[in-house]
Amino acid sequence: MSQLYVKRKSVFIAGTALLGAMVAVLDWVFKIAGLKIPFPLLPFLKFDVLGIPMLLSFFLFGFLSGAITSMVAWLSISFRDPFSGFMKFLAEFSTIIGVYLVLRARRPTSNWWKTISMVSGILVRVIVMAVANILLLPIFMPAFYKTYTAVIVVIPLISVFNAIQGAVGVFGGFLFYEAVILRLPSLKTE
Secondary structure, three states: OOHHHHHHHHHHHHHHHHHHHHHHHHHHHHHHHOOOEEEOOEEEEEEOOOHHHHHHHHHHHOHHHHHHHHHHHHHHHHOOOHHHHHHHHHHHHHHHHHHHHHHHHOOOOOHHHHHHHHHHHHHHHHHHHHHHHHHHHHHHOOOOOOOHHHHHHHHHHHHHHHHHHHHHHHHHHHHHHHHHHHHOHHHOOO
């Protein structure tokens, strides 16, 4: 094994562990301190910044790292509410997949491709979460959503929430990625 491979693997493990721990800590701090911001149109949906370290993990260390940090959020939130934990995982992981699809097809050589990958991440998130809500809310929240029609009525509001939350994660992740790469260019994989 080459020294470069071992160094890269060590950086991957350490970076993923650090950002995964950050996700768990941010989740609990935001929950305990009441820092999550309710979405005014559907107050049970709350904005947070958990997507930023997940996307940063993906940008710095790759798809597997982003998936692992998303699973950390799933586990952390699942201690309080397993359904919410799964939905958070699904939302953030689908955002990562959307960004990945564009970045895999073409490495971003310009801000144009970065913008397209961000929009792709947000769109994939909105679509996946709309389908997931339609399928799962009547099963897991029957007191509020007795039928699929009841869910379809609120899907536009849920989609707006997911678009905003996805934008926070993607733009924040890219912003932090650019800041980290500026200071630590050795982490850049392109």
